[in-house]
Amino acid sequence: MTHRTTSQTGITPTDAAFPDVPEADIAEVRATIIDWFATAERPLPWRDPETTAWAVLVSEIMSQQTPVARVEPRWRAWMAKWPTPADLAAAPTAEVLHSWDRLGYPRRALRLQEAARVIAEERDNRVPETAAELETLPGIGSYTAAAVASFAHGQRTTVLDTNVRRVLIRVFAGRDRPSTSPSRRETQWAEQFVPAVDHVRWNAGVMEFGALVCTARSPKCDDCPLAEVCAWNRSGRPTSATKPKTQKWAGTDRQLRGAIMDVLKARHEETLDEAADDRHDGVPFDLLTAPTAALDEDMVESLGTATSAKLRRMRDLSANAERIARLAGDLVSDGLAARHGDRLSLPR
DNA sequence: AAATCGGGGGT
DNA sequence: ACCCCAGATTT
Numbered sequence: 077m078t079h080r081t082t083s084q085t086g087i088t089p090t091d092a093a094f095p096d097v098p099e100a101d102i103a104e105v106r107a108t109i110i111d112w113f114a115t116a117e118r119p120l121p122w123r124d125p126e127t128t129a130w131a132v133l134v135s136e137i138m139s140q141q142t143p144v145a146r147v148e149p150r151w152r153a154w155m156a157k158w159p160t161p162a163d164l165a166a167a168p169t170a171e172v173l174h175s176w177d178r179l180g181y182p183r184r185a186l187r188l189q190e191a192a193r194v195i196a197e198e199r200d201n202r203v204p205e206t207a208a209e210l211e212t213l214p215g216i217g218s219y220t221a222a223a224v225a226s227f228a229h230g231q232r233t234t235v236l237d238t239n240v241r242r243v244l245i246r247v248f249a250g251r252d253r254p255s256t257s258p259s260r261r262e263t264q265w266a267e268q269f270v271p272a273v274d275h276v277r278w279n280a281g282v283m284e285f286g287a288l289v290c291t292a293r294s295p296k297c298d299d300c301p302l303a304e305v306c307a308w309n310r311s312g313r314p315t316s317a318t319k320p321k322t323q324k325w326a327g328t329d330r331q332l333r334g335a336i337m338d339v340l341k342a343r344h345e346e347t348l349d350e351a352a353d354d355r356h357d358g359v360p361f362d363l364l365t366a367p368t369a370a371l372d373e374d375m376v377e378s379l380g381t382a383t384s385a386k387l388r389r390m391r392d393l394s395a396n397a398e399r400i401a402r403l404a405g406d407l408v409s410d411g412l413a414a415r416h417g418d419r420l421s422l423p424r
Numbered sequence: 425a426a427a428t429c430g431g432g433g434g435t
Numbered sequence: 436a437c438c439c440c441a442g443a444t445t446t
Contacts, residue, residue: 096446139441146432146440180430180440187443217443237441283441293435294438322438323428330430337430368428 094265097248105247106271106278108301113281114145116288121152122142123225123280129203129228130195131155134221135212136227137188142180144287150179162201164192173337174344182337187215205229216262226279234267235279244269248288249383250307252315312395 121127124136134154138147154175158164162174169189176185191213195203203224204210210221222233241254244266254262271278289296303309325331 136441141430141440141442143433143440153440176432183429184443215443219442223441236442238439239441301427314441319438320426325430330428334430 078335082398084394091261093249094261095249097268101248103304103421105302106274108305109281109285110274110277110376112289112301113277113284117280117284118288121148127228128160128222129205130161131159131190132228133203133216133220133224134188136223137184137215138179138192140181140184140220147179150177158192160201161192161195161203163317165196168338171345174341177341184215190214191216203228204270206232207233209229217412218258223279226276230276232272232275233279234263234270235283236263236266239278239283239290241291242292243282246295246308247302247306250311252308258320289344296338314341343351 100255117123120135124131131151134169135151136148138151138154157175158167167189171190172185176182179185189385194213195201203417204213205225207218210216211218211226216224219235219237222235223237225231226233226235236258238254241262243260245251245254248269258266269278269282289300290302297303297306297309297313298310300306308314375385
């Protein structure tokens, strides 16, 4: 017998991992979440009706893998400095990275500026409105594209971040946490929960609910308005297998790059100071007096895909890069250099 | 599918 | 110490 259960549309096949859900349950959860959101919503500045689409986009990029509470002050300063895509597009990359400071994943700052340049130069400084168009921009994947299309443009999209995935998996599938990354099947499954109307408030509300109530670590099930409907709660909140261990920090490429960034950002500040004083005559060229343009290249080189092999290449090919590598090595000498001699080869 | 990419704060 | 955070991109 081959009869598989199908959803009411007859289009989406289902399995035990992503089961069919009665329409009555979906309706109840939608209403509960939207009502809860109306009373519990955090007053995040990018939710202000006056906020531009570009400002929403910036908030989403900054929020990738970064707690919203940490993003908020940084977003305010960033938007005050570069209010439009054209403003960011015209900024020196060194200044962009310096302003990004320690938000983490500095490659996001580079992609954001690349996206700003595309929008400014090819799209008349206007943020695309559809998720498909947004996803063609650098640094914008499926989540960010859906979020910007929904929150900035009111489009009906399926916003599937870590919060939404956790809520849906618990409430409708009875498991404690989603897989590492969403499958195509999961995305299709999640689409059915997005209502035809109020989809923006659903998207924002279910995300907020995951951030404030249905949290990963200590979910507030005792005070949860979905406790009676939630499949996970009803089945006793079983826990699944442990996730793979998180990557080490000490002694890795990431730590070295962080040290390099610290050096370069400090030198960048000194460069700006000296430029203001107009007294860098006769000072030999080194990292302390390198012009901003040179720092641009070096800072970019030290980011993202710069592997330890690449750093070795930098040291060999560029006198300036050699100084950077040496400075970075000095900075972490107690850790990396001590364990690996004078090489910048690092453990994985 | 698995690796890689930062940094900080909560537990 | 370990886990998690409004993920994206490369291998």
